[in-house]
Amino acid sequence: MKILLVDDEPSIVKMVGKRLEIAGFQVVVAMDGEEALQKASSEKPDLIILDFMLPKKNGYEVCSLLKKDQRYQKIPVLLFTAKAAEEGEKIGAGCGADGYIRKPFQAQEFLDTIHGLIGKSKGSV
Numbered sequence: 001m002k003i004l005l006v007d008d009e010p011s012i013v014k015m016v017g018k019r020l021e022i023a024g025f026q027v028v029v030a031m032d033g034e035e036a037l038q039k040a041s042s043e044k045p046d047l048i049i050l051d052f053m054l055p056k057k058n059g060y061e062v063c064s065l066l067k068k069d070q071r072y073q074k075i076p077v078l079l080f081t082a083k084a085a086e087e088g089e090k091i092g093a094g095c096g097a098d099g100y101i102r103k104p105f106q107a108q109e110f111l112d113t114i115h116g117l118i119g120k121s122k123g124s125v
Helices: 010-022 033-043 059-068 085-095 107-123
Strands: 002-006 026-030 047-051 077-081 099-102
Touching: 002 010, 002 033, 010 026, 010 107, 026 033, 033 047, 033 059, 047 059, 047 107, 059 077, 059 085, 077 107, 099 107
Parallel strands: 002 026, 002 047, 047 077, 077 099
Antiparallel strands: none
8 A cells, every 4th residue: 555645844754654654554755735746646646645734735735636636536635734623624624635634643543544544445446
């Protein structure tokens, strides 16, 4: 399983990427919104973890573009943000995100959310 991890903070990328690799995922990293769109196309991930606050294109824009494109509609997008829970959930719903997790997060909750989204997407194909 391949995950595209999109965040512009190297410390977050390192920590989350390592956690995902330990859990058995292949991790591809993008550091801004434009790179995220390029890597979604070239890498064909099974899931995208997308920070909301990104340079070039923010997470809302990236998620909206992905969900409007038939090639990417079935790839689950997990919005990853430090925004307040209610605000983040509204933003996620507005752009079509499949899930939402707030920073900081509990590692097991994070992995459970990822497994749930991947399982749901594989069941609907």
